[in-house]
Amino acid sequence: MADLARKIRNRRQDFAARTAHVLAVDFELIVFEALAVRNMTAGVEPRPDPGRPGVFLVNGAVSKSGLNRAILDKGWHRIELATRSRARHTGTHVITVNPAYTSQRCNVCTVVDRKSRESQAVFRCTSCGHIEHADVNAAKNILTAGRAEHAQAGPAVRVGARKPRNRVGRKANRQATAAQATAQTEPELAGIPRL
Template sequence: MLTGRRYRLKLTTAQAAQCEEFGNICRAVWNTALEQRREYRRRGAWMNYHEQAGQLADAKTEHDWLKTAPSHILQQALKDLDRACRDHGTFRVKWRGKQRWNPSLRFPMGKLIEVERLNKRWGRAKLPKLGWVQFRMTRQLGGAVRSATVSRDGRDWFVSFLVDDGATTPQRHAAPHSGVGVDRGVAAAVATSDGKLIDRDFVSPGADERYRRLQQKLSRQKRGSANRKKTLGKMRRLKRRERDRRADFCSQVAAELTDRNALVVLEDLRTRNMTRSASGTAEEPGRNVAQKSGLNRAILDKGWHKLELALRNAARYTGSEIVKVPAAYTSQTCAVCRAVDPESRESQAVFRCTQCGHTAHADVNAAKNILAAGRAVTACGDLAVRRSVKQEPQPALALVGTPRL
């Protein structure tokens, strides 16, 4: 099974400058190839990877600066562009700007990469044209290296190894009849159907205050100045710590849920659509823009999409099934009598059924409804968007039915 291992690099000044140069060349190849693809599309023609790879080889004879970087990382940049254009469309793929894009280069030839442990804390890897680079070896690789990606985050450089650890997905979970429903929220990041509320603060009050002061300082500095770059570097480091805490939280929660449950059910939430700006246009300005922007920040802060990705990654090792069900009426339905009434949701945290009087935490009640919907879907043999023709979904799954007026 393929998995990733990420380590912080300790580059020399010359190696860091070399990585920066390689990244700039990859960025130039990406932008040039993207512009070429767009010009072809405007004329109703197509350009694929193989044609551009051949033209890249010809361009090296005319431009010596292309020879500085290893050939396969430039070819990999063209492959990534080809995949991005196929997945999102040529005119939806973004340019790689010098100010907004962090240098990144991938070495796809795993046979050319050597990794050695130097001592308890440090290891080193031999990369084409970079030579031996040291990295903070916080854990063993655990398998054969398939590729390596060197990237910069702020002022620090990192290397990510794609490793084949030899593991396989189990045919059957250790607890095959277990299941859990997961409700992702804003007050608590995760609420489970067994009554657990799991949350964590990813930003400390001190870090939040430091970031606010850095923002004020940044607004008074001149664009392009050295002091402004230092301030931006400090802000990026604070945000990176926040992202690392969020990723660690999602990984821990995902490992616990998949280790204990053969079925993990989530709501089918379109996070990208839910966090769109409400500012509108000049002709039709949006309403409640400040409230919507606050909700967007809260949703992104809890890492809803990162949790889903972490669950799917962890499920590969436990054999768990990740099922998504419609989110309609899950927070308005009683988990006991199945009555649907918006008035049952008294507040953010309190659910009291207007029919049977059942009282529970609102998010836990929603998680139980999500689990019931997921079990009904799997009973129909339907784990995707399409419906099985063998059995009709039960009305209870719906949370279907019309809400009470």
């Protein structure tokens, strides 16, 4: 049993290291959600049945335990730590943002409405009618928040980052930095139509 646990742990560590390497080499900015995994995986307490004394209702504890197992199996924190470690060598900036309302905010019109999240997979904005996969919409909101935080931090973030040791393998077509994203939106703010 210990051998099996060790193999599982080694595979998770290898997956985290490989994923971190790909992210750190291919992108200048990586944004994670500050998820409270401990709160997300908290157990469900059975409650007493008011009609039958001494009987407790499970309240979905069985399905919750399966969800908890799936969340903990992914090793989100391990991937974040490995990415931060690898990013020190490539000069990549890693930012963690608050996940509040990222799944309920429309990335087009920025209106937050709980009703826009029709299901686990469908996001349909009640304000502008934008339709997109819910996870893609949330990811765009997280990236926007990360870019804003990166732009706000300015040079202070860049001072602590090491220069890349080996720039071989870094793609020429990389993710837009916060400065580039701001430069793209400035003409719209000034009333100049974007071409």
